[in-house]
Amino acid sequence: MPVTLQQIAEAAGVSRGTVDRALKNRGRVKPEVADKIKKIAEELGYQPSLAGRALAMARRNVKIGVIQQSAQTPFMQQVYEGILAAKQEAESLGGNVDVYRINGVDAGRVLEIMEELKDNGVSGIALTPSEDTMLKKTIDTFAGEYGIPIVTFNSDVEDTKRLCFVGQNTVQSGRTAAGLMGEITGGAGEVAVISGHNSNPALNNRIKGFCREISGSYPDIKLVKTRYSYDDDWVAAKIVEELLLEHPKLKGIYITGSTVKGICEMLHNLGRETEIKVIANDFLEENKEWVRSGALNFLIGQDSYVQGYEPVMILFKLLLEDEQPGSSDRYTEIVIKNKYNL
């Protein structure tokens, strides 16, 4: 039988309102009384009831805004599932979650939505930022002056007052790939990295983590110069063709981003798919298919669901229970999948 506020009130000989004020340090309680109440709550092992609190707070109508960029990509679609689950949970607990999805990257639109949310009295915002000076400034204004906490997810934005970030530690993801590549190539031979855009910070971090770890831990592996597909499957296929001409004994390829298809198809056409070890990122249906078929040896993933779910729940708990997130970085699990645990 959990202890209730009422029981504490009776034990302390005061009213529930007073107990509430004392426990929440809201002031307007004589210090001695407050101390006594706190002691009693402690002794009784008081755990506030989420249900009671949520119901009472429903009147305040805590509103949370979510802004997701690049929403059209399959990966962001998975993140969206997590957002929806959190929306559902928060709303069944009396909250209110409004989700805005933007196709492609559009900092201007993000700013517009932020203003709109503010005008509607939003209490907190979760968003996928993009590198943009104005956006950074606005995040600071919201988090600072307006007192509207901001949580970034999927990508982070440095040096701002955002409350916390939920997403992958991309450098570590690259290192994990390096560890796998080192093992499955027997720690020797030529290995190539094929990336997307050379201006994508996340991909560059993966490259960094991968290359550093290979150089450090597998000195007998020779890293071939990194190529960029600019997210074009045709370009990626072309790169593979050239790569194998220049390095006929190539033993492995690490794909930091998309164009898995272009690469795997070309390897298949050249009849090299089983012998060349390939590691890629993200658990998209298409990628999983390549793992099942054997063209891809491993897939490394970020927990997309968590990237959508957590930011909303962090804000909701903060707003409802005043529970601060533990740390300002919430790195999602780096998941390794092969054919058997997909």
Next chain:
Amino acid sequence: MPVTLQQIAEAAGVSRGTVDRALKNRGRVKPEVADKIKKIAEELGYQPSLAGRALAMARRNVKIGVIQQSAQTPFMQQVYEGILAAKQEAESLGGNVDVYRINGVDAGRVLEIMEELKDNGVSGIALTPSEDTMLKKTIDTFAGEYGIPIVTFNSDVEDTKRLCFVGQNTVQSGRTAAGLMGEITGGAGEVAVISGHNSNPALNNRIKGFCREISGSYPDIKLVKTRYSYDDDWVAAKIVEELLLEHPKLKGIYITGSTVKGICEMLHNLGRETEIKVIANDFLEENKEWVRSGALNFLIGQDSYVQGYEPVMILFKLLLEDEQPGSSDRYTEIVIKNKYNL
């Protein structure tokens, strides 16, 4: 603004009680009225409020019992964390969770606790079963005659009326290990399996999955006869010593259960730890240390937290929301960890 029962009642021109009865099919509502109400609820997109329901149900005081065997093991300690989190969540939503932990395996004690729980009016029980005829029968009696749903976790018990099982697909775990072993040995050479007790079904399933997959997918790998350490580190070390005498070119070892320490230490002493690939199970602190040191190449894990958290929440949701678990088997994620994503 989520829709409430009240709004539906107003729209339908009836009282909240009637709406409730109609939506829950509790009967005692004129069919036409019930249909109308359901239609309105559908149109308005009614989502019941967890907070409201939980609070109202608090009066009924839904009690859930959890019985955990082998509670002294480090793995079960991790499972216990999950149980505690679920207990906390369910209780803050008005439930009541009583946890009983048993050191070692003791079906008799489980039976005693089950009776005790029943006498205390428990509404559902989560337990780690053991192979025992009486226990099986009792599970059926509870689930059938008494109408007390039973969820098994960590291990399952075949052919009973338990509602569902939460735990690892051990065969699949063995296959995942095989996929890794195949890759890191280059798909050729001698590989050994060292297991714990030869009567442990979970370990035997891992062996089965491992051996089948190796035979099927890596024909050039020669599987050496499986040895049993009976969970004794000294015995395990001895096994390694003999194994390397008989098979000096051994390329890999798959450890299905405990005795990681005995095996890794012996490999270290013999100076073979870097060259022989070793894959083991479970993310115990000790095991992680062996991965970091490089003696273990991979660790395969069951999601221990989920094994504790899910059974309680499945019962709680069933009791609170009448939400049936999706399937009768809830296999936890098979997780692969190397040095970098530990």
Next chain:
DNA sequence: CTGAAAGCGCTTACAG
């Protein structure tokens, strides 16, 4: 077959 009412545990004006 249907409705009015009490109550779950909490928060929040409001009155004193």
Next chain:
DNA sequence: CTGAAAGCGCTTACAG
């Protein structure tokens, strides 16, 4: 500085 009261959304006897 403190208390009494209303109300959040739901369920559940109870009365009709």
